Amino acid sequence: MSKLPKEHKFTDLSDYGRPIARWIARGLKETKFTPIHVTWLFVLSALISFLFMLEEYFWAAGFFLLLKSVLDAADGELARIKETPSYTGRFFDSISDFVLNALLFIVITSITEVPILFGIIAFLCMQLQGTLYNYYYTILRTQVEGDTTSRIFENEVPTAFPGENQQHVERMYYLYRVLYGGFDKLIYYLDYNASRGPVLSNWFMTALSIFGLGFQLLLISILLIFGLKEFVMLTIIGMTTLLPFFIVLRRSQG
Numbered sequence: 001m002s003k004l005p006k007e008h009k010f011t012d013l014s015d016y017g018r019p020i021a022r023w024i025a026r027g028l029k030e031t032k033f034t035p036i037h038v039t040w041l042f043v044l045s046a047l048i049s050f051l052f053m054l055e056e057y058f059w060a061a062g063f064f065l066l067l068k069s070v071l072d073a074a075d076g077e078l079a080r081i082k083e084t085p086s087y088t089g090r091f092f093d094s095i096s097d098f099v100l101n102a103l104l105f106i107v108i109t110s111i112t113e114v115p116i117l118f119g120i121i122a123f124l125c126m127q128l129q130g131t132l133y134n135y136y137y138t139i140l141r142t143q144v145e146g147d148t149t150s151r152i153f154e155n156e157v158p159t160a161f162p163g164e165n166q167q168h169v170e171r172m173y174y175l176y177r178v179l180y181g182g183f184d185k186l187i188y189y190l191d192y193n194a195s196r197g198p199v200l201s202n203w204f205m206t207a208l209s210i211f212g213l214g215f216q217l218l219l220i221s222i223l224l225i226f227g228l229k230e231f232v233m234l235t236i237i238g239m240t241t242l243l244p245f246f247i248v249l250r251r252s253q254g
Contacts, residue, residue, distance in 0.1 A: 008144045010202035014133075014212025017070035018077075024070070025077035035075040035082075035089045039096055042071035046100045050107045053224070062221035069214045072097070087158045088165070091172035097213060098179045101126060104220075108232050122233035125240040129211035131183040132243060135191075136208060136250065140200045154184065191247050198253055208246055210239070 004010075012018075028038070049064035075093060079085055102123055109119035157173050160166040209215060216236065223232050 004141060005144050008140065008199070008202065010205040010209070012212065012214075013206065013209040014214035014216070014218075015073065015209070016214060016218065017066070017073050020070050021073035021077045024074040025081050028074075028078055029081050033078070035079040035084065035086065036092060038071055038075035038078055039089065039093050042068045042075070043096050043100065045071055046104070050103060053107050053111060056111065058224040058227070058229070062225045065217050065221045068100075069217050072213070084163060085161050086164050087160060087169045088172055091169075091176045095172065095175055095179060097130075098127070101213075105233070108220075108229065112230050112233070114230075114233065118233055122236045125237050126216055127180075127183050128186070129216070129236075129240060129243065130213050131180070131187045132246065133208055133211035135184070135187050136194065136200055137205065139195050140205060142195070143199045154180070190244075191250060194250060197250070200250070201253065204249065204253065207249075210242075211246075 024038075045064050045068040049061045049068060052058070052061035052064065072093070075089065079089060105119040105123040105126075108122075109116055154173070154177065157170050160169045219235065220232050223229065223235065
């Protein structure tokens with residue numbers, strides 16, 4: 001199952017791990033593994049990557065960072081294959097990404113010995129880029145009747161799907177709002193008419209997908225592997241200069 005109808009699928013540069021993720025999900029379909037179990041596996045993969053970074057084994061660090069990206073796609077694939085959509089899983093996935101991204105820049109700050117303020121700025125830039133991508137991607141899925149687990153505006157507690165606990169959903173929702181609420185509000189302020197515009201074009205979404213977490217992790221892995229760890233934060237911060245360009249480009253479509 002796909003998040004989008006066939007005619008609206010685009011080349012997602014951040015989603016390179018999807019074929020492997022689908023293979024993993026198919027292998028787990030008849031097992032007791034749940035999507036949340038897979039989410040825990042991507043958390044573990046990221047933590048292993050960070051340990052290798054601290055020891056400056058960058059090939060291994062890059063491998064586990066990319067494995068994290070694959071598993072990040074596999075939990076959603078497993079939910080779709082098993083037909084078990086879950087707000088608990090959706091929020092847990094996002095919360096895990098937030099915490100891991102913060103830890104990533106703490107580690108990079110440590111191995112590059114740059115001021116912590118620089119790491120904080122890079123982290124905020126990375127989150128802002130991802131928020132813009134997710135905002136437009138969710139709008140697209142809503143416009144074309146695609147996957148509905150994510151919502152354009154997370155401004156009220158969703159009703160739990162069958163099989164999940166409403167209290168768990170509420171707790172995860174409020175934690176999500178604490179972590180992501182500021183980013184969501186800022187992006188909405190910058191382009192509050194996006195949801196009322198025309199269907200976002202495939203070429204636009206492909207270009208925008210450089211802001212997807214998968215592409216960001218791929219870029220970081222490449223820089224680490226090629227001995228360019230000092231350029232990781234500078235690159236992420238520099239990419240944020242493209243953010244107003246994408247917003248203007250979206251507005252130009254109507």
